[in-house]
Amino acid sequence: APTVVSKGTRPQDTVWTLDGVVITDMAAAGAPPTYFNFDNFEEIHVATAGQDIKQQTGGIGINLVTRRGTNQFHGGFRGYFDNESMESSNVPTELAATGTTHATSNHNKQISDYGYDIGGPLLRDRAWFYNSYSIQDVRLVRRAGALVDRTQLKNPDVKLNWQATKKDMVSFLYFDGFKIKDGRSPGITGI
Secondary structure: OOOOOOOOOOHHHOEEEEOOEEOOOOOOOOOOOOOOOHHHEEEEEEEOOOOOOOOOOOOOEEEEEEOOOOOOOEEEEEEEEEEHHHOOOOOOHHHHOOOOOOOOOOEEEEEEEEEEEEEEEEEOOOEEEEEEEEEEEEEEEEOHHHEEEEEEEEEEEEEEEEEOOOOOEEEEEEEOOEEEEOOOOOOOOOO
16 A cells, blocks of 8 residues: 655545545555556545645545546547566576576566446436446566465446436445455465
8 A cells, every 4th residue: 555645744644535535444544445446537636735624634635536427428448468478587697696597586477457448428418327447467476486476456436427406416436446366365264
């Protein structure tokens, strides 16, 4: 989790909000509660001073504003991929002399990030939807035992907006961040 400070504040004074709702991790004060698909955000507002009077601390305020549907359908797909065949070896000469090679040293095996988003009207000028999903897959080779350390981050997002009256907008947001870490025990005996 990122640690950010500004102007003499403490890391635990950082406040994270999603569409104006505080989401700061209660177990790790000042940290975000999840990993994010940053393509979900229309804007990210960072305040280092002069925060809104409603913010509980004087620390940095980070507000993540999610995208939403509009009167026009829109969508997109993205993909990023890297693997060990695209990398060069950076094993120092001293380590290579002991028999260590790129294949047996710590290195990236694969890094990929795929996602899509789609949005549009449910009822023109009255109701809209937005949906996105991303998966990041990071595989690292660890020298000890040639272990592949794999982490997957999955981020589904669904947002519905309804203009109930001229003055009232109703919003629903489902947002989650799943972290799947293969080969790690949850700390429960027998598992």
